[in-house]
Amino acid sequence: MYDLSLITDWIHNLLSSFMPGWLTTTVECVLIGVGLLLVYALLALFYIYFERKVCAAFQCRLGPNRVGPWGLLQSFADMFKMLIKELITLKHIDRFLFALAPYLVIIASMLSFAVLPWGNGLQVLDFNIGIFFLLAVSSIGVLGILLAGWSSNNKFTLIGALRSGAQMVSYELSIGLSVLTMVAYAGTMSVTGIVAAQEDLWFIFSGHVPAIIAFVIYLIAGTAETNRGPFDLPEAESELTAGYHTEYSGIHFGFFYLAEYLNLFIVSGVATLLFFGGWMPLHIPGWDGFNEVMNYIPSVVWFVGKAIALSFIIIWFKWTFPRLRIDQLLTLEWKYLLPINLFNLVLMVLVIVFGWHF
Amino acid sequence: MISLSIFGIENNALLAVVAALTGFGLVALAMWLAGLISPRSFNPQKGEAYECGIPTRGVSMSQFKVGYYLFAILFLMFDVETVFLFPWAVRVQEMGVDGLISIAVFFGILVLGLVYAWRKGALEWK
Numbered sequence: 419m420y421d422l423s424l425i426t427d428w429i430h431n432l433l434s435s436f437m438p439g440w441l442t443t444t445v446e447c448v449l450i451g452v453g454l455l456l457v458y459a460l461l462a463l464f465y466i467y468f469e470r471k472v473c474a475a476f477q478c479r480l481g482p483n484r485v486g487p488w489g490l491l492q493s494f495a496d497m498f499k500m501l502i503k504e505l506i507t508l509k510h511i512d513r514f515l516f517a518l519a520p521y522l523v524i525i526a527s528m529l530s531f532a533v534l535p536w537g538n539g540l541q542v543l544d545f546n547i548g549i550f551f552l553l554a555v556s557s558i559g560v561l562g563i564l565l566a567g568w569s570s571n572n573k574f575t576l577i578g579a580l581r582s583g584a585q586m587v588s589y590e591l592s593i594g595l596s597v598l599t600m601v602a603y604a605g606t607m608s609v610t611g612i613v614a615a616q617e618d619l620w621f622i623f624s625g626h627v628p629a630i631i632a633f634v635i636y637l638i639a640g641t642a643e644t645n646r647g648p649f650d651l652p653e654a655e656s657e658l659t660a661g662y663h664t665e666y667s668g669i670h671f672g673f674f675y676l677a678e679y680l681n682l683f684i685v686s687g688v689a690t691l692l693f694f695g696g697w698m699p700l701h702i703p704g705w706d707g708f709n710e711v712m713n714y715i716p717s718v719v720w721f722v723g724k725a726i727a728l729s730f731i732i733i734w735f736k737w738t739f740p741r742l743r744i745d746q747l748l749t750l751e752w753k754y755l756l757p758i759n760l761f762n763l764v765l766m767v768l769v770i771v772f773g774w775h776f
Numbered sequence: 777m778i779s780l781s782i783f784g785i786e787n788n789a790l791l792a793v794v795a796a797l798t799g800f801g802l803v804a805l806a807m808w809l810a811g812l813i814s815p816r817s818f819n820p821q822k823g824e825a826y827e828c829g830i831p832t833r834g835v836s837m838s839q840f841k842v843g844y845y846l847f848a849i850l851f852l853m854f855d856v857e858t859v860f861l862f863p864w865a866v867r868v869q870e871m872g873v874d875g876l877i878s879i880a881v882f883f884g885i886l887v888l889g890l891v892y893a894w895r896k897g898a899l900e901w902k
Contacts, residue, residue, distance in 0.1 A: 443790075450791065451798040458802070501810050509823035510836075521803050528799030529792065543795065545788050550862055571836045572825045580844050587851040594858040602865035664826050669810040673803060745901035748847065752899045756854070760887060763861075770869055771876050 422717065423539025450542060454532060458680060465679040466493040468726070469733055476737040500675075503668035508570075511665065515569035520666075520673035522562030527677045527684060529555040534687040535613050535696035537717035548609035549597055552688065553590075556643075559677065560586045563662050566674070570665035578661030581651055581744055585642055588751040589649075592639035595759040596632040599766045600692040603629065613696035618703050620695040626774055628766035633693045635755055635762070640685035641732050642747070644678060648739035649747060686728035690721060694728075697721040846898055857886050 429449070434442045467482065467490065474481025482489030508516075532542040533552045545551050560583055567579020603625055604612045615621075621629050642649040653661030663674045690696060697717035701709045742750070768774070825832045860882070868875045893899060 447790065447794045451794050451801070454795060454798045455802055458798075501806070502813050502815075503810075504815050504817065505810060506822050508825075510825055510832075521800060524803050525796050525799035528802070529795050532791065532795035543788055543791050551792075568837065572827070573832070573836050574826070576836060576838075576840065580840055584844050584847050587855075588847060591851060591854050591858070594855065598858060598861055598865050601862065602868050605866060605869045607862065607866055659826065668814055669806050672806070748899070748901055752847075752850070753894070756890070760883070760890075764883070767868055767876055767879075771872055 421539050422537050426539060454528065454542070458528065458531060461683055462676050462679050463493040463497065465682065465729070466496060468729075469679070472730065472733050473737060476734075497672075500669050500672040505670055506667045508665060510571045512569040512571065515565045516665075519562045519566035519569065520670060522565065523559050523677045524673055526555055526558035526562065527680045529558075530684045530688075531680065533609060534684065534721075535609050535691055536721060537697045540697075540718065541610055544608065544610055546611075547607045549601060549607050549612065549688075549691075553594055553597060556681075556684070557587075557590060559681070560590075563674075566666070567662035570662075572665050574658045574660075574664045575662050578653060578658045578664070582645060582662055584744070585645070585649060585651070585747060588748060589639040589642040589755075592635055592751060592755045592759055593643060595756070595763060596636040596639065597688075597692065599628060599632045599759075599763050600625070602763070602766055603770060609691060609696070612691060613698055616695040616698050618701055620693065620698070620700070622693040625693075625766075626769050628762050628769055629693065631758065631762045632766070633689070635759055636689055636692070637728075637731065639751075639755065640689060641735055642751075644681045644685055644732070646678070646682065647732060647735035648742050650736070651741055651744060651747065682729050682732060683725060686725040686732065687721070689728050690724040694724050695720075843901055850893060850898065853889060854886075857882075 430442070430446065433445055437445070470492070471481045471489075482492035485491040485495050529543075530552050533545075533548055533555075535541055543551070563586070564579050564583045567575040567577075567582070570576075600612075600621060601607055603621060604615045606612060606615065616624075618624070622633055625632075641647045645653065653663075658664070663671050666674065697720050699709070699712035699715060699717070699720055701712065825836065861879070864875065864879055868879075871878070
């Protein structure tokens with residue numbers, strides 16, 4: 419495994435050779451901030467392009483192919499279009515909450531973004547309760563959505579926000595319980611700890627049946643959590659125009675759009691962390707030569723590759739299943755996923771206590 | 777060899793603040809940029825609520841279906857329970873069968889709560 423902290427250590431030593439300690443830390447914090455911002459923006463641009471191309475492939479179309487080679491510059495064009503649209507001043511809104519909502523949504527996704535295991539030595543936030551912190555900050559996003567819907571003072575946005583709130587809090591339970599199942603298996607909540615525990619074999623392979631059940635439930639709940647796929651009824655355009663962000667215009671709307679795509683990446687990233695080893699290369703016990711070859715692929719490539727492969731599955735859902743009704747959505751969560759999840763937790767504990775795992 | 781945090785900064789609270797500020801900065805920067813280059817035009821019709829083209833009737837920040845509250849309360853119950861389960865989950869490997877038995881009581885009460893809500897019809901969307 420390449421240790422990417424070689425690079426960061428080199429920068430650290432370079433900076434501290436001619437700066438006092440506090441200044442070094444400040445410059446490093448700025449570097450981390452800029453890095454996060456760049457990766458965040460680039461991933462968002464990539465995801466807009468990726469989603470449109472995948473969607474086109476499923477519908478036997480070509481997708482964006484005019485702007486730049488293979489339409490690669492299409493999402494840049496989209497971004498600039500959004501920036502030069504007018505920000506409409508509305509008369510009937512609650513101004514403070516209306517302006518606050520995008521901040522909450524973006525800050526929540528940026529904080530969860532920083533917890534992800536980017537690579538060996540590229541962990542930004544490494545709390546000993548990392549995964550718990552992630553669950554905590556990702557639920558701030560719901561507040562932003564509820565505020566956006568309420569402060570817009572519009573019937574469409576209110577209904578959209580309430581649906582979104584009910585959906586996100588319900589499915590957060592399933593996410594929480596799936597994460598809990600895997601935390602019980604890993605025996606730690608630290609992100610580095612969970613990745614390190616998967617050095618020999620990824621949890622999805624070593625965790626026996628409960629890990630697979632937890633993964634399936636996590637994937638369904640994650641799709642619902644990002645308001646995507648068959649669960650996109652908060653913004654069901656045939657009934658609610660655009661749901662909770664109907665009244666937002668220009669780049670103001672763009673933030674919700676941005677956060678939605680990044681949440682897709684974050685959900686896939688957390689699935690990667692919990693079930694597919696984070697940045698850990700594919701290791702098979704006993705196959706030493708194979709493991710060595712796998713170690714030559716950099717950890718960042720492993721992490722981003724696995725996360726994008728998982729988000730492809732989530733995008734696939736969107737173009738395969740029809741949209742659910744709200745009662746079907748809540749029935750699925752409370753009558754199926756939650757009891758199965760509770761049962762699965764007990765099963766996982768049995769597996770751990772009696773040592774049935776690999 | 778598995779390395780820890782980036783740049784060897786051990787103060788995670790500081791890094792969390794940096795990440796939050798980055799998010800704040802992203803929104804503030806983009807809003808500022810959009811304010812510079814986006815056009816402005818005034819039209820009294822633009823400030824109206826986005827609806828079918830006629831003025832909105834009644835208030836929009838109104839009462840809504842009680843079912844949403846019900847699910848929020850159920851969520852609260854199960855979410856708090858998840859918070860209690862996390863410290864146990866970290867230690868369950870060391871506690872072994874003892875851990876299993878000790879949590880069984882807690883878990884039983886919880887499942888009873890779910891069964892009660894189910895039988896009461898709280899999980900139906902009416």
